[in-house]
Amino acid sequence: MSNAKKVTFWGIMSALALVLSLFESIISPSAVGFPGAKLGLSNVITVVACFSSGIFGAIYITVIKSVFALFTRGFLAFVLSFSGGLISALLTAFLLKTRLSIVSVSIISACCHNLAQVVMICLITSTRAYLYYLPVLIAFAVFSGTVTGCILKIIIPKFILRGFIDEEKRFNSH
Amino acid sequence: MKSIKLFNFFDIFLIILLLTACFFGFKIFNKSGTPVAVITVGGEETKIDLNSVVDPYDINYEHFSIRVESGRICFFDSDCRDKTCKKSGWLTSAGDFAACVPNGACIRIVGNSSYDGVTQ
Numbered sequence: 069m070s071n072a073k074k075v076t077f078w079g080i081m082s083a084l085a086l087v088l089s090l091f092e093s094i095i096s097p098s099a100v101g102f103p104g105a106k107l108g109l110s111n112v113i114t115v116v117a118c119f120s121s122g123i124f125g126a127i128y129i130t131v132i133k134s135v136f137a138l139f140t141r142g143f144l145a146f147v148l149s150f151s152g153g154l155i156s157a158l159l160t161a162f163l164l165k166t167r168l169s170i171v172s173v174s175i176i177s178a179c180c181h182n183l184a185q186v187v188m189i190c191l192i193t194s195t196r197a198y199l200y201y202l203p204v205l206i207a208f209a210v211f212s213g214t215v216t217g218c219i220l221k222i223i224i225p226k227f228i229l230r231g232f233i234d235e236e237k238r239f240n241s242h
Numbered sequence: 243m244k245s246i247k248l249f250n251f252f253d254i255f256l257i258i259l260l261l262t263a264c265f266f267g268f269k270i271f272n273k274s275g276t277p278v279a280v281i282t283v284g285g286e287e288t289k290i291d292l293n294s295v296v297d298p299y300d301i302n303y304e305h306f307s308i309r310v311e312s313g314r315i316c317f318f319d320s321d322c323r324d325k326t327c328k329k330s331g332w333l334t335s336a337g338d339f340a341a342c343v344p345n346g347a348c349i350r351i352v353g354n355s356s357y358d359g360v361t362q
Contacts, residue, residue, distance in 0.1 A: 103330045103341055142323050144344055171253040179260065193346035197282035200350055201339045203267035210260045218248050225246075 069231065077120070077232055078128075085113040085129050086136050093141075104185075104201075105208040108178060112219050114153070115160055115174070119224060119233045123161035130157045144192070151188045156181040170224065171217030178213030179206050272337040275353030279315045279333065281308060283347045290315070291354065292334075305345045315349060317342060 069077065088110035096106055110133060117125035130153035138146035156177040163173040182205040189198050227233045281288040283303060290310060298311040306320035306327065314334045317327035320342050327342035333351050341348035 103326050103339065142344075145324075169250050169253055171249060172256050175253070175256055175260070189341075189343055193284070193343065195282050195285050195346060195348070197280070197287070197348050197350065198341065200271045201341070201348075203264040203271065204337075204339070206267075207261060207264040210257055210264070214253075214257060217253075221246060221248055 073231075081113055081117055081129065082132050085110045085133050088113065089133055089136060090140075102204065102208060105205065106212070108181070108212045108216055109219075111156065111174075111178070111181075112216055112223070114157055115164075115170075115216075115220055116224070116227060116233075118157070118161050118164060119227070123158070126157035126161055127154070130154055147192070148185050148188055152181040152185040155184040169217075170220050171214060174217030174220065175210055175213035178209035178216065182206060182209045268337065271352075273353040274336060277313065277335055277351045278354050279310070279349055279351055281347070281349050283345075292351075303345075303347070306342055306347065308349065315351075316340070317347075317349070320345065 092107045092109050114126050114129045114133075117129045130150065134146050134150040134153060137149040159180050160173060160177045163176060164170075168176075183202070186198055186202055186205060190196060224233065277292045279290045279292055281290070281301070288301075292310070292313050292315060295310055295312045298309065300318060301308045301310065305322070307318045309316055309318035314332045316332045317330065317340055320327050322342055322344040324344075327340055327345075327347070330340035333340055333349060336351050336353040338351040339348065340350075
């Protein structure tokens, strides 16, 4: 990619990550009896960044999202967003190098994202009671991870087609 | 436009495995029976048998209050920022859960077979 193309790409990716996190907090399923559950659409951008420039791209998007959460929803939201985001970004970067399909990678990352957040909440509040909610959150993570994975499977080939992701990184986007 | 195959065998296997694990985890945590509310604030648990409640009353804490009625319970008021706890609404049956993470509080409903000799 040329420098101009790089700047544009990362600008658009950052903006998309922020807009999607805002959008998913509006359509959040908390309202229908799943407090804390989210669709995780902005994680699509994290994985695209990971495909494009590896682990540092993924961490960059995670940091951008967490800082946005800090300004709009406070310190607790920042800690939860960052802990969940970092774990799933590291895991995604590692799992993309294995032979797992993108859908499986999304599901595993989503589960670990929620697991990390619940553990973080337990540490902050020194209460174990939140662990009882884990089965519901993991079940929701399976659903949101599947949705995210399917979206990625459809859009990754289009990023490759337009030269934003190198052809040789295509290995497990099938 | 060529169609894309979204799932392979392992994806389906993983989905079914995780959902089954969640189902049994949920069953183990939430036994059936009449609803008993477990309120956890800062590591301390309070249990209330919701069916034995006759007159509605409020439990007031420093930063939030909980309303208890016959057969149901909810976060009534809180000074937290996102009000996720209030939005969760009334909790009525085993497995229902509401939390106010900024105040370190949560309410969950369990069946009474999980506890013996619940007192108010």
